[in-house]
Amino acid sequence: MNHFDLPKIDLHCHLDGSVRPQTIIDLARRQQLSLPSEDVEQIKSLMIAPETCQNLDQYLSRFDLPLSVMQTEEAIERISFELFEDAALENVKYLEVRFGPLLHMQKGLELEQIIGSAVRGMQRAEQQYDIRGNYILSILRTMPKDRINDVIDAGTRYLGKGVVAFDLAGSERSGFCHEFIPYAQYARDKGFRVTIHAGEQGDGQNVHDAVALLGAERIGHGIHIKGHPDAYHLVKEQSVALETCPSSNVQTKAVTSLATHPVKAFHKDGVLITINTDNRTVSNTTMTDEVRKVMAEFGLTLEEYFEIYRVSVDNAFASDQVKTELLRHLP
């Protein structure tokens, strides 16, 4: 089967984890920043999370290098454009990219400039390629909370014009949702859709809480609903879609191996699952690779692949018009 040619949808992809290594080198030169190496293979190896990662926190240490060059409008616009370009060139038809605007303020950019630059890069790619997209604004759970509502306010200007949703990302502690109830409420009141990273490093209860307390319509990863009947049933009953990211889940030890990933079992049991990259560079992957790996490991038929594609369309935070366009790719 030619996985490259299949139409694909990626609903869970981080901007700062998907930067081309060569772009890091170019931008560092332009910004007169010194890098540990100017060799593209060296930079690549510094960005890819090693197979020997012990956990999610170690995986997250790979973002410092890309973030160091993502502190200007030009850099953010370029990286956004290139991510959409890379995805379009492997037949990704719709891509939702997320990033943490607060991580891009090291050199004085304002939140609106940061969000605007990402959106402009996406729109430039949409004009050039057969791809559509939207942005999700992520808040890092470990950061001070005093600027969360500022991110939501700045993003509100772009709602429906390139920005669609609110997310919580970063290191995952048990019970984290309780601290974020007013912020998720504020985002929902403003018109943001909600997806939350949960049940990746933490437990199934976090997934339950993300849905019940934060109003999550989708869950980033959600692996650990396995073994947590309450969370499992809630996700199933409320048709919450899981954004699974198989390669990333192996790297962060959310699963011990791809073979033990519950994605197929979930799908067979009627839990809504989607297949996504998480981080194209840090996880050294593409949508083609993720689809190929999952189909090969679990012997999925083309029909089953298109069932998953349809779940992605149904649960995308896209307009009805875009969803109609995406459904035209079904056989």
Ligand SMILES: O=c1[nH]cnc2c1ncn2[C@H]1C[C@H](O)[C@@H](CO)O1
């Ligand atoms: O898989 C992930 N889980 C939790 N947080 C993540 C993951 N991948 C990336 N992040 C964090 C690190 C990035 O700097 C941030 C915003 O994209 O989101």
Ligand SMILES: [Zn+2]
């Ligand atoms: Zn993620």
